[in-house]
Amino acid sequence: MEQTVSYTLDSTLETVDHAEEKATRIATELGFPEDEVMQISMAVREGAVNAVLHGNAYAPDKKVTLAFERTPEDLVITIRDQGKGIDLSCIPNPLAPENLLKTSGRGIFLMRSFMDVVEIRPSKTGTEIKLIKHVRGTPAAGKEGSQ
Amino acid sequence: MSMKLSTRQVDGVTIVDCSGRITLGEGSVMMRDTVRDLLAKGNKKIVLNLGEVNYIDSSGIGELVSAFTTTKNQGGELKLLHLTKKVHDLLQITKLYTVFDVKEDETAAVKGFK
Numbered sequence: 001m002e003q004t005v006s007y008t009l010d011s012t013l014e015t016v017d018h019a020e021e022k023a024t025r026i027a028t029e030l031g032f033p034e035d036e037v038m039q040i041s042m043a044v045r046e047g048a049v050n051a052v053l054h055g056n057a058y059a060p061d062k063k064v065t066l067a068f069e070r071t072p073e074d075l076v077i078t079i080r081d082q083g084k085g086i087d088l089s090c091i092p093n094p095l096a097p098e099n100l101l102k103t104s105g106r107g108i109f110l111m112r113s114f115m116d117v118v119e120i121r122p123s124k125t126g127t128e129i130k131l132i133k134h135v136r137g138t139p140a141a142g143k144e145g146s147q
Numbered sequence: 148m149s150m151k152l153s154t155r156q157v158d159g160v161t162i163v164d165c166s167g168r169i170t171l172g173e174g175s176v177m178m179r180d181t182v183r184d185l186l187a188k189g190n191k192k193i194v195l196n197l198g199e200v201n202y203i204d205s206s207g208i209g210e211l212v213s214a215f216t217t218t219k220n221q222g223g224e225l226k227l228l229h230l231t232k233k234v235h236d237l238l239q240i241t242k243l244y245t246v247f248d249v250k251e252d253e254t255a256a257v258k259g260f261k
Contacts, residue, residue, distance in 0.1 A: 046204065053171075071156050100246060107205045
């Protein structure tokens with residue numbers, strides 16, 4: 001993989017599958033162990049679902065940008081949509097007893113569970129989700145954090 | 148691999164053998180339609196055999212929750228059977244493992260209905 005690769009994708013269900021497939025391939029090529037490949041691909045899938053469904057709402061004129069960057073310490077994945085911007089204050093805790101039996105609302109929680117750092121930056125022109133997985137054995141791998 | 152579902156009857160219990168992926172789109176819709184169809188036909192004792200399910204996303208988790216609550220709301224009972232490690236781990240971190248009635252053995256699952 002080159003240092004950075006990026007893709008511009010349509011707001012379709014196929015994009016969700018393609019994003020997951022690219023994440024699986026790239027994480028595998030970078031040598032992540034199998035369980036972490038699964039975590040990375042799942043987090044990317046959930047990010048792509050958010051972008052396609054909740055961000056762009058399947059609008060044909062809106063695109064999803066997916067970028068993978070390899071730094072010495074991390075795999076950094078950025079997913080951007082062109083929607084109205086997610087309202088972070090409206091994201092319920094899916095582990096709260098009153099939300100356990102809800103049929104949606106677990107995507108961001110799963111991203112945070114599977115990645116070392118998750119940054120969500122909403123704006124009026126779209127939402128950017130940054131997913132970071134530390135490369136095992138690097139100094140950063142010992143640190144944890146999420147936003 | 149897309150999702151495949153087949154149903155069979157064992158001692159008045161409907162076993163739904165699932166394989167493939169339960170994800171946003173076709174997989175989730177198939178699961179929903181199958182459970183609703185079973186309930187509409189009066190089959191209210193349902194076991195979802197997930198032994199061959201190799202992938203599930205948040206939409207798939209939502210569909211399992213929906214199947215569980217829809218069945219319960221119609222006076223039925225739904226159990227999960229043969230969870231793969233991936234599905235088991237996902238239900239653990241989402242705190243749903245204790246919500247569902249999870250069985251490791253089909254005979255015990257069938258006998259476990261009231």
